[in-house]
Amino acid sequence: MKSTVFLFSVLFLISVLCFPLQAEEKAKPAESRVIPGEFLVLFPERQALLAFEGKERAAATSVMLDMQAEYLKVRYGVSVENTFSAISETTGKGMFFVTCEKAKESAEYQEKLLGEMRADPLIEAVSPNEVRKMISVPVKPE
Amino acid sequence: MRDLRIWLAVAVLLFFPLPALASGQVPVEREHVPGEAIIVVETGLPGKGLSAQQFGGMLSAAAADIASQAGGTSGGITPAIASVTGKNLVLVRSAEKTTEELLAELRKNPAVQSAAPNYRIRLSRTPNDPYYTGGQQWGMTAIRAPSAWDTSVGSKSVFVVVLDTGIKYDHSDLAANMGRDLENNFGYDYSNGDLDPMDDNGHGTHVAGIIGAEGDNGTGVAGVNWNVSLLAVKVLDENGSGYFYDLVSGLEYVTDQKRRGLNIRAANMSLGVWYNRSDPNEAAAINQMDTACRAVSDSGVILAVSSGNEYQDISNPGGYLSNPKKPLVDYRGMLPYPASFRHANMITVTAINSSYRRPDFANYSPRYVHLAAPGEGIWSTYHNGGYEELNGTSMATPYVAGAAAMLAAAFPSESAGQIRSRILGNVTKTSNLSGIVASGGYLNLDGAVKNEQTWDGGDGGGGGCSAAAAVPASLLLLLPLGLLLKKR
Numbered sequence: 063m064k065s066t067v068f069l070f071s072v073l074f075l076i077s078v079l080c081f082p083l084q085a086e087e088k089a090k091p092a093e094s095r096v097i098p099g100e101f102l103v104l105f106p107e108r109q110a111l112l113a114f115e116g117k118e119r120a121a122a123t124s125v126m127l128d129m130q131a132e133y134l135k136v137r138y139g140v141s142v143e144n145t146f147s148a149i150s151e152t153t154g155k156g157m158f159f160v161t162c163e164k165a166k167e168s169a170e171y172q173e174k175l176l177g178e179m180r181a182d183p184l185i186e187a188v189s190p191n192e193v194r195k196m197i198s199v200p201v202k203p204e
Numbered sequence: 205m206r207d208l209r210i211w212l213a214v215a216v217l218l219f220f221p222l223p224a225l226a227s228g229q230v231p232v233e234r235e236h237v238p239g240e241a242i243i244v245v246e247t248g249l250p251g252k253g254l255s256a257q258q259f260g261g262m263l264s265a266a267a268a269d270i271a272s273q274a275g276g277t278s279g280g281i282t283p284a285i286a287s288v289t290g291k292n293l294v295l296v297r298s299a300e301k302t303t304e305e306l307l308a309e310l311r312k313n314p315a316v317q318s319a320a321p322n323y324r325i326r327l328s329r330t331p332n333d334p335y336y337t338g339g340q341q342w343g344m345t346a347i348r349a350p351s352a353w354d355t356s357v358g359s360k361s362v363f364v365v366v367l368d369t370g371i372k373y374d375h376s377d378l379a380a381n382m383g384r385d386l387e388n389n390f391g392y393d394y395s396n397g398d399l400d401p402m403d404d405n406g407h408g409t410h411v412a413g414i415i416g417a418e419g420d421n422g423t424g425v426a427g428v429n430w431n432v433s434l435l436a437v438k439v440l441d442e443n444g445s446g447y448f449y450d451l452v453s454g455l456e457y458v459t460d461q462k463r464r465g466l467n468i469r470a471a472n473m474s475l476g477v478w479y480n481r482s483d484p485n486e487a488a489a490i491n492q493m494d495t496a497c498r499a500v501s502d503s504g505v506i507l508a509v510s511s512g513n514e515y516q517d518i519s520n521p522g523g524y525l526s527n528p529k530k531p532l533v534d535y536r537g538m539l540p541y542p543a544s545f546r547h548a549n550m551i552t553v554t555a556i557n558s559s560y561r562r563p564d565f566a567n568y569s570p571r572y573v574h575l576a577a578p579g580e581g582i583w584s585t586y587h588n589g590g591y592e593e594l595n596g597t598s599m600a601t602p603y604v605a606g607a608a609a610m611l612a613a614a615f616p617s618e619s620a621g622q623i624r625s626r627i628l629g630n631v632t633k634t635s636n637l638s639g640i641v642a643s644g645g646y647l648n649l650d651g652a653v654k655n656e657q658t659w660d661g662g663d664g665g666g667g668g669c670s671a672a673a674a675v676p677a678s679l680l681l682l683l684p685l686g687l688l689l690k691k692r
Contacts, residue, residue: 089532091478091514093445096485102449104492146452148460152499157492159449180484189448189488196451196475197369197407197444200513200529200565200595 092195099166100191101140103179105130105156112154123151130156138162138179155186236321239299240279241306244317245270245292259283267294270316274309275301295322329353331419331426333377335583335591341425342558343414343578347603348632348650349428352610355653357419358429359613364415364605365391365461365471365505367454368408369444370401371436372587375409377417377424383433386466391436392457394450401436405444406587408436410594411474413585414602415609424591425584428606428649429613435461435468440475448489451475455496462503469612469620471500472605474510474598478538494545501547504620508605510597511554511567512540518569529565544572549620551608551627555579555600556646561636566597568640574661575631576646577603607649614653626652629659 114122127150131142139162146157165172172190179188245266250259260283267278276298286292298306303321310319328350335341344350363383373382373390382390391401403409412434419430439454440446462468479486500507511518514535515527521535543552552573555566557580562568566579579600586592604627611623618626630652631645638644642661651657 089530089534091530091533091535091538097447100449102452102489102492104488104495144449144453146456146496148463148503149452149456149496149499151463152459152502153495155495157452157495159452176485180488187488187491189485189492191447191449192485192489193445193447194477195443195445196440196477197598198513198596199407199598200563 092198094192094194097191097193098169098172099162099164101160101162101176101179102189102191103134103158103160103185104187105184106186107154108156109154111151119151123147126150127156127158131158133184134158134160137182138175139164140175159191235324236303237324238303239276239297239301239306240322241276241296241303241310241319242322243270243294243296243310243319245294245315246317247286247290247292249290250287256283256287259287263292266315267292267296270294270310270313271296273313274298274306276306276309291317329357329420331430332422333417333419333424333426334422335425340583340593343582343603344426344428346556346558346560346578347428347607347647351650352653353419353430356610356614358416358427358431358610359616360431360433361467361616362429362470362609362613363433363435363461363466363468364429364609365435365437365458365468366408366412366415366602367437367439367451367458367471367473368403368411368475369405369440369442370395370403370408370438370587371412371434372403372409372585372589373401373436375413375585375587375589377421377585378409378412378434380418380421381416381427381429381432381434383435385435385461386464391438392454393438394453394457395438395441395446401438403436403438403587404442405440406592407440407444407474407594407598408438409587410582410584410592411472411598411602412436413591414582414599415470415472415606417585428603429610432606432609432613444475446475448493452492452496455500458505459496459499459503462500462505468505469623470506470508470605470608472508472602473542474596474601476510476512476540476543478512478514478535478540480538482537490541493541497542497545497550498547501549501620505549506605506608506620506624507542507547507550508601508608509542509545509550509552510601511543511552511569511573513565513596513598514540514567515565516540516567518544518567518572539572540567543567546572549624551575551604551624553577553597553601553604554641555595555597556637557581560634560646562640563595565595566600570639570642573641574628575604575641575643576600576637578646603647607647607652610649611652625659626655627659628661629657630655 140160144159150156263281267281271278276296279295279297282293307319389399393401416429416432417425417427419426437454439450481487523534525531554568554573554576556576577600580595582599583593628643631643632648633645
């Protein structure tokens with residue numbers, strides 16, 4: 063009996079050490095918590111925008127961001143809370159912080175909305191807003 | 205003992221200053237007194253029966269004669285040195301002649317063994333801050349800050365943004381170096397959504413002190429910059445946690461202020477998260493953080509980021525038990541961000557201890573981490589108004605951000621790329637860091653000021669295939685061929 067328990071323990075340890083779990087099952091390096099109904103949306107780079115400099119680029123960026131914000135509102139019913147205009151102007155990629163009341167209340171809708179926006183060829187990346195521990199202070203080794 | 209001291213003095217006077225100063229790497233060290241020269245005259249040792257007074261008189265007469273032949277006067281002799289070495293060092297002055305004319309005349313005289321300008325020799329600037337004079341700030345010596353401080357101690361016209369837990373902006377050692385942004389604020393608090401980026405954790409204040417605690421003010425610690433303009437962008441709360449949105453907003457703040465004309469030359473991010481690209485949410489977050497960091501970099505700001513404290517080789521992260529502090533975390537398939545981004549003006553920093561070795565906790569990688577800096581036993585300002593000793597790559601990173609700011613003050617017309625090359629091209633190389641970081645060394649601020657080496661690290665592309673990686677790959681390709689030939 064003892065040897066069976068020992069064998070199972072060894073096999074379990076080997077499986078834990080040698081076969082990594084799926085991403086969603088893994089322990090996270092730091093505590094994290096998704097904020098329901100809050101998303102960051104990134105549009106692909108517009109090369110044409112980067113051809114402009116100075117005030118012309120600022121004006122072109124403004125027009126691009128207005129159109130992209132309108133698209134998000136109309137197509138997905140989200141509220142555009144903030145526009146990262148300096149990042150957008152520098153990189154040519156429109157970037158927004160949006161919220162959705164319905165997604166705040168329903169985890170199912172949160173996933174549905176995320177899936178739909180991710181499938182949109184006009185959008186490059188969408189991530190839910192989350193809070194994470196980002197610093198650590200190690201103790202000096204003795 | 206006295207003889208030894210004299211010989212040391214002679215050695216320093218005769219051999220060290222002249223060639224060192226003649227090579228003239230740093231202009232300030234070449235200053236000399238106009239119309240004055242130091243000459244060496246062979247005198248022989250004083251004979252027996254000759255009193256010190258008589259020997260001195262003989263030296264004075266010979267010196268006056270030589271000086272007068274060159275159109276000058278003798279301003280002083282060194283009988284003690286001459287009594288041991290047989291060589292008299294003489295100061296010659298001329299009111300009419302330039303230094304060059306005086307030197308030319310003196311060198312014509314066969315009795316003169318050598319003649320050199322009377323150089324001004326300055327000791328490296330030493331701040332009077334008690335933690336520095338008490339020897340606790342070993343990191344400043346390690347990065348050769350004292351020599352660099354002869355050239356610059358920073359400038360209030362240079363702004364550095366600290367993206368962290370805030371800054372205790374009224375700390376007695378920081379208040380004078382707090383800057384004001386284009387809206388006349390100390391920065392912004394994205395954690396609480398207000399204009400008061402006061403630190404409630406301590407981490408950000410510690411980082412800020414390393415970059416720019418006021419130097420030579422007789423208080424606490426000296427920063428890499430004695431003078432600078434610090435801006436606090438609070439993106440982390442009192443626990444060191446932050447919203448992804450706040451982090452991106454902080455990077456937007458830096459880009460926006462820079463684009464609108466504020467002279468931000470460096471930003472410090474002593475923070476990071478491990479993400480897994482196979483997770484769609486995390487893959488999207490990587491993409492967005494990458495875009496935001498690229499914006500800061502492309503706008504001409506050097507972005508110094510920490511490699512993290514998870515005991516990992518970032519190029520090949522370990523599985524369970526690889527981090528003794530978090531044994532149940534499997535890092536395989538993940539990378540730390542922003543440490544792993546490789547944009548043109550980004551620098552990723554790991555830590556060294558006072559033995560110039562990487563502490564076990566400090567993440568490393570010859571692919572993603574550029575250099576090391578002091579990160580163990582680091583004293584700096586703290587949010588309680590005092591000072592604290594902390595460890596981590598978080599502490600190493602502000603040495604580099606501070607170096608970037610100091611170099612920007614010394615060489616204001618240089619681009620972020622040029623300053624980054626100064627930093628990475630002039631590290632102090634050590635076998636301890638060979639194969640551990642891309643540059644193979646740790647920060648050398650004095651070397652960066654003198655800029656005797658150039659950086660050809662060839663990074664900044666993100667992907668790419670390095671020569672180092674290509675060699676083993678080609679060997680693998682050749683291996684079957686070799687076996688085949690051996691069989692035949």
